Amino acid sequence: MKLLRCRICDELVRLRGESQSCQCGASKGRYLDDRDVEISGPCELYGVRSIDYFSGEDWSKKLFRIPHFHPTT
């Protein structure tokens, strides 16, 4: 699954079908379909495997950066 990390408030936001924004409101994003996401604002895209996310352990150490070449504003 994919998450965005806002560079301003440093919050990690798990993306869903409807638009989600971080606590400061500068960054937001959503899933367009099962695979593609759209993000906007001063944020970076991260991924984590579902098995890690739901394992009950600290998944924040298992995040990997996803290059995102088509940010929308």
Ligand SMILES: [Zn+2]
């Ligand atoms: Zn923010």
